[in-house]
Amino acid sequence: MELCLFVVPGEAGKRFNKFPGRKNHLPGDSQGCMGSFLNQKKQDRVQTIRKQMIELLDKREVSAREISQTLKIREKEVYAHLSHISRSVNAQRKKLIIIPAECLECGFVFEKRKRFTRPSRCPHCKSEHIQNPVYRID
Secondary structure (H helix, E strand, O other): OOEEEOOOOOOOOOEEEOOOOOOOOOOOOOOHHHHHHHHHHHHHOOOOHHHHHHHHHHHOOEEHHHHHHHHOOOHHHHHHHHHHHHHHHHHOOOOEEEEOOEEOOOOOEOOOOOOOOOOOOOOOOOOOOEEOOEEEEO
16 A cells, blocks of 8 residues: 655645545545546746746846756756757747857947857957847747
8 A cells, every 4th residue: 555645725735545445545635546646736836937038128128147047957958948949939930040249349249149148248349248138029
């Protein structure tokens, strides 16, 4: 007999039987202890990170740093998600627009750059003072 340990409000630490026909199953559970617990979790689930990012990008222009601070994820993760978001958005007949990075010393604009990440330094003046690229969905 397999038992599951769940924290149910008011009944913390009780063990509930996985089989609904036997005693100690979750109250009102016709599918066993896992069934209703998983169904409740699906209803309470929030949007995925990519959907939250798409929502942000739809509203306004944002940098990868702003996205990472808003969603509380690492900036490196944002860049990985942006490539997938670009493909997802294309399927919806929209486009992920990249407003390119710019060197703050000489003014060089990285227009031909296809990568989502920030360039490390300017190819002309070798300066590392570079404004981050900004993204939006149109």
